[in-house]
Amino acid sequence: MTPLLEARGLVRHFPVGSGRRRGVLHAVDGVDLVIGRGESVGLVGESGCGKSTLARLLGRLIEPTAGALRFCGADIGGVSLRRFVRSPERVRIQMVFQDPTESLNPHFRVFDAVADPARRLLGLRDAREIEARVRRALERVGLTGDLVARYPHQLSGGQKARVGIARAIVVEPELLILDEPTSALDVSVQAVILRLLADLRDRLGMSYLFVSHDLEVVRLLCERVVVMYLGKVIETGPTAALFAKPRHPYTRSLLAAVPDPTRRGPPPARLRGSPASPIDPDPNRCRFENRCPLAAPICATRAPELAAVGAEHLAACHFAEPAPVQRET
């Protein structure tokens, strides 16, 4: 069965600087990613690792520099952004953005914010049909009554997050890309939104790409995790396996950094320093080398490729042990 979304060798470069300081920022550098039907994939990494850029590429909001992108087998990577807006695939991939305050038009009431994509993307003209659709989407996220006529500034953070979700699901997409949907919210509100997302997925059968730097949230919501570091996928695997036995040293330090209320005594080893520059990185050097506790001479001369380390579990590190002989396909 063809996967829902398939990216091969996806690249996005940004030219930076000018004159002698001109360079190329490798935001996303050769990423392969597959999202199955009904699957929830978590995309994690530090700020600046390219996860938001990757999410925007997959959502077809920005053009890739290179690489292929297929949706249900159809090539959507080669379609220009201007044409893509009118293609049938536009409706099937929707996005929920990071900051619910900044991503809502302050002049639109809740109803109009949700009705807008229904009008534009589905081409609905009949007022009653639009109203029915908008009400249904708003009910699904639990927004009813007089809230529907309010402006964003009259809503709480959690309510705005719900509007962002309602706006995305009103066109009934198959893939929902969520870029840190709860990072601006309180823990108690976050819990409500996460349960809502899990519930919507089960009822509507959507696939999720869930971008987050909160590993605990990803652990609860996603079946598979993709870890990015400086534009590259450095580890990917089933959530349970990756959390139980992370194979890449970066993933290990990422997991060790999650606060543990039961931890007493000295803290675990922390990641020192900051990431290397994403501008014109050396293609023959592992990008994590300058911070890696396992760094060896080979890491500076040969960049590791993603290799199987377990069932559907890949890691890009010279020191991640290889998978046992028999391998599942």
Add this chain to the structure above:
Amino acid sequence: MTPAPLLDVRGLGLEFRTRTGVVRALDDVSFSVAQGAIVGDVGESGSGKSVAAFAIMGLLDETARITSGALSLSGIDLLADKRRALLDLRGREMSMIFQSPRSALNPIRKIGRQIEDVLVRHGPVARADARARAIEALRRVRIPDPERRCDAFPFELSGGMCQRVMIAMALACGPMLLIADEPTTGLDVTTQAVVMDLIAEIVAETRMGAVLITHDLGLAGEYCDRIVVMHAGHVVETAPVAALLARPAHSYTRQLVAATPAAATSIGDLASIPGGLPDLRRGDLPFCRFEARCSLREQICAERPTPTQMVGEGHNVRCWRPA
């Protein structure tokens, strides 16, 4: 016998006068911080955590009025009307780390200069020696190459670096009390861990007291000795961290613990706390401000003022029916 606490907040009440009415932001808030201890102040947005911190620091704006209670720092009355004395105390004996380091730092002044300003104003430091002391302060928070970074502007540094500059500035004069208001919000987990380790280390080393304001119970659980749980301007529970996480006695704390992803094994375990905070402008605020959201509410909750009861060693709960 326990030694006198470093910071003592007793029965603090505070109101804001606004165009739409008086907001009763804090009511009967009591907690204390001992030397060398980190106390976590946990609660949802709007629960009064930051207002309590601003009251302690004397940073309230003009619409705020303290209606009752006492505030003292190692025996010094912080509410006594001696503006001048308080100005000297703030910055030297107590200092604060703010939520978003990038907006709390002056964007058009070099970071070294900003630390020098604090040293010259509050420490017995001449401008001529200030630069060396500022570099020392930056080195202490492990900013690599402090001699060069001293001349950087805030926009040239990452969020984690800016937060370290804030910490360096707060600690420059060796305060007795540090208040950190959500110091790691907006930082990556890896940076958060480094920043929090640093704060914990400095507290252990200098024996100063610290208040960590956060809404992340997981974070408070790892780094704090005691936790104060606030809800709608009330302290609803205070306890040593282990007791609070193992045996939360207030139903709000229980739900807060259950809403923390770290504690859950599946999405179904995540509890969501129903309802929201009551409107603090209401004239008829109930005795228990959690009443409307509480599943264990009884007749007595509405009829009589909520008592604060002791349920264990240093474990106090503001509830009629603690678990």
